[in-house]
Amino acid sequence: MATTTSLLSMLSPADRDRLLKFAADMSFPAGARIFGEGSKADRFWIVLNGLVALDVHVPGRRAATIDAVGQGELLGWSWLVPPHTWQLGAEAHGLVHALEFDAAAVRTLIEEDPVLGLAVTRYVATVVGSRLQSTRTRLLDLYGPAGS
Template sequence: MTTTKRLLRSLPAEYRDRLMELAREVSFPEDARIFEEHGTADRFWVIRSGAVTLDLQLPGRRVVTVETLGTGDLLGWSWLFPPYEWGFGAEALSPVRAYEFDGADARALCEQNPALGFAVMRAVAEVLGHRLHTARSRLLDLYVPHTAEPL
């Protein structure tokens, strides 16, 4: 299991059940834009089925896919941190079914129950670290000249 598949699975059952009380089931058709880079991050999703690409608009270049997410993955972490703005864009690569959570409601739940809040924060931080590492690796692959000798 990758670190991106840990949000719900890493929470103790009591906390997972409390968080799931906030969930609603949604779906996105293939090629649907779920959110845009720099848009307002007011919600997040846990993917139940399908695939979503995370992308980044590079200045003077095309949009670059930095990661593909699938079943069990957390989609969106910017809802947790001010200024609540997406750092990436997201698009459905295939039809997607997901649990959707309102960011303000989830933050309020975390504030009401600090132990639950710590568990959620830790799980999201693991996802964030993984995503940043993946994005960095992808961008290095695209822009660092490949040579026969290691750098």
């Protein structure tokens, strides 16, 4: 579920440049596991192009895809919230190009600049809310009683 504005476009040019100092270009081939549920969240991405499926582990079954992240969207929010472990898993569907950010460096930056920190935190909170709603809807579709 897309947010209405991308993280980079909502920042001032100066703040965007400061944030981009911690970014590196990355590519993931189709089928690449970008991160797994429960692993350490030490980075995050902004997808430049391609599609990433978000999934949740379901005991005794295949992981359930609950959302997708595409162009301009934030991939990963668990880097911001202790204990910094992924709440979902992510897999590239087709070739994905993204900007990868060092989470520790960005956390330090936003702690040192409360205005930038509030903007990034609000953006991430919007993403979390959207993903929670998407997860709820998808899980009801998959596992809810028929006709509900």
